[in-house]
């Protein structure tokens with residue numbers, strides 16, 4: 001018996017990174033998993049990988065900035081599995097800039113995906129969980145839910161909102177047996193980081209140097225791995241955390257301790 005045997009979990013943004021690692025771990029722990037994201041090719045591959053482990057998995061191509069797509073994910077989940085026990089609001093984007101340089105477009109996009117989608121997906125599953133008499137929501141915050149960083153103003157704004165949505169929802173729904181918590185990862189090495197211009201580098205050798213320099217700043221001298229974040233999400237999603245709600249679980253290798 002796995003820690004999530006018999007449970008149905010929705011994981012938003014599971015085509016890569018932390019969402020993908022969490023979907024794989026949840027499936028290993030016995031859950032039926034619904035995974036979402038915009039990139040159908042990657043989503044299909046994750047779905048296949050999970051099915052090969054003998055678990056039930058459905059990938060639904062969805063853009064969570066669109067209200068209709070959020071509703072469609074819930075409708076399809078109920079059609080396939082008839083219940084929702086766990087929602088992991090993981091889909092998110094990193095956006096950069098200061099208050100001065102952030103455009104309306106970046107502000108709105110950041111809010112739509114990192115904030116509104118968390119509220120909307122939660123609003124859709126809460127009535128289902130209430131009917132079931134139990135449910136768990138885990139939001140993906142960030143170490144930037146509790147401290148700020150430079151030149152990431154829109155992202156920090158959105159992850160701060162995730163922290164307070166988590167606490168407010170936890171209070172409102174505690175008596176309905178719905179727990180709401182957030183995992184707050186620190187720097188975690190996902191493919192996107194290496195594909196994007198996060199590290200300023202111009203060739204492979206200097207990318208390695210740039211990663212090393214960034215790692216040296218961190219207390220443990222390294223980035224986190226998506227699988228390490230997934231284990232914390234599993235704790236929050238499973239009955240192991242049955243008396244934990246409204247909590248922001250930092251999984252940051254000590255970064256916010258310094």
Ligand SMILES: NC(=O)c1ccc[n+]([C@@H]2O[C@H](COP(=O)([O-])OP(=O)(O)OC[C@H]3O[C@@H](n4cnc5c(N)ncnc54)[C@H](OP(=O)(O)O)[C@@H]3O)[C@@H](O)[C@H]2O)c1
Nearest residue numbers: 013014015016017018037038039063064091092142187188
């Ligand atoms: N990596 C870190 O260091 C770190 C640190 C703290 C917090 N986080 C948080 O962790 C979460 C996952 O990020 P990650 O680091 O694992 O990076 P990632 O690999 O880029 O994962 C982001 C996921 O979100 C999905 N997504 C983005 N916009 C979406 C949209 N409009 N609709 C549906 N899905 C969308 C992406 O799927 P598609 O592109 O296929 O749509 C992807 O599956 C994010 O909320 C991020 O803020 C990450």
